[in-house]
Amino acid sequence: MKKYVRGLAIVSALTLAVAACGSKPTDNASGGSANKDFKACMVSDSGGFDDKSFNQTSYEGFQAAIKAKGLTEVKAESKSDNDYPTNMTAMVNAKCKVIVAVGFKLEDATDKAANANPDIKFAIVDSAPAKPIANVKPLLFNTAQAAFQGGYLAAAMTKTGKVGTFGGIKIPPVTIYMDGFAEGVRYYNKQKSKNVQVLGWDDAKQTGLFTGDFEDKAKGQNTGQNLITQGADIIFPVAGPSGLGGLQAAKASNGKVNAIWVDTDGCVSAAEYCSVLISSVNKGMDVAVQDAVTSVVDNKYDSKQFVGTLENGGTSLAPFHEFDGKVPAEVKTELDQIKADIISGKITIASKAQPAAS
Incomplete structure (x- = not known):
């Protein structure tokens, strides 16, 4: 790099x-x-x-x-x-x-x-x-909003029934993503009567996996592999360059594990990992x-x-790129409805890391 x-x-x-x-x-x-x-x-x-x-x-x-x-x-x-x-x-x-x-x-x-x-x-x-x-x-x-969609997407796409996430450092701009992701998985379980598990983060207890920094790619790869070893086949790294190690762990699985990126469209910013990126949770910085x-x-x-927010485009779910034909049309429709329901207030997100409305 x-x-x-x-x-x-x-x-x-x-x-x-x-x-x-x-x-x-x-x-x-x-x-x-x-x-x-x-x-x-x-x-x-x-x-x-x-x-x-x-x-x-x-x-x-x-x-x-x-x-x-x-x-x-x-x-x-x-x-x-x-x-x-x-x-x-x-x-x-x-x-x-x-x-x-x-x-x-x-x-x-x-x-x-x-x-x-x-x-x-x-x-x-x-x-x-x-x-x-x-x-x-x-x-x-308020990236919890688009991360909620990301969690729902991960839950809909997992084959093992386990998805995982890890952060760089435990600070609100990181945990807000992890909260939204976990809440989105939980919403999927409720809507579909499923039991997809989230590894690496307990949003109720605010405890989970962190690399301790945003720079060490090797730590990210080890942490991602830890989640994969536990059965996660979709991972959600929230750790900057350290998180790229998680994408490397997914790529090394030879198609068994995929990921969702954060902050920017990973297929644009980290194109070498696009083959394992179902989508990304964008932050319009x-x-x-x-x-x-x-x-x-x-x-x-x-x-x-x-x-x-989702409403003003400040956060969003990125295109599916190479996974566009793999994400079922039904799931795409449901993600659109979730976006509308978050904007309208029908779906409320509990994360305490959410910023106050401007």
Whole structure:
């Protein structure tokens, strides 16, 4: 997997000019850029911009805003959690006009930077300040809704009667997926008088399997194999790059095990695993990030939190791709009805990790 420069390196729009960690960033916007003096900045979490998951999806939206508005891009890719305060400070020192933080783990660094720099606009993916901050826009997603569909789909497609899930770290942006998945399986069992088991997560007790990080693919593969050994023939990794190891375990089964991906359409972001991906639970971070950056350029920024839902397209079930002919028409119809029933409120989801409605 290609890796960008990690840690405290600061990458500008067109070239990298950093001699050592912590060096002052240099900016090289093209002369024809419409807003070349406008610096839009982003800090990743420790998964990095090429995680084939939420950092990558958020960065794609960031790049779309840069291109559409002719901005100067500055970004900092974090190697570990210890990098967040330093990378955020680097963005402030680079005189960014908007800073996008990717991930729940950047909450503290973002809040401190925003309070100390009220003239800079911030947006953060998957987090919201405990008390609203006038220059911080939370970008939240009720992925339990689409994960509910994913759980139903897994229950409908399993041949062993067992499906499994595991997370990276036990934080709300992870457990919300696992909750929705488990609730969707339970709904299938109730509707069909079945007893499909969920391995790896007990949503009532909020206990289950976690790799402990989002980076270690080997841990993800071992955890996925653990679920497979217990009989799961469909797995649902919620662990960023670590989760790719779970997809590798599924692929190694030679057709016996399949998976459902998260955050983005796995057949696009991790095409090498498309043959085992029934679908993916999408989180529309790209659109939300692009809108947040654009709003600052257009002087339309506000700090009201955005919540992505099935209704507004902020979360969704991805196409079935290679499984389109394998998912029964009846199941497709039922998934559409579930979406309508969640939107209308006929189906309610219990997960306490769901963000409050905006």
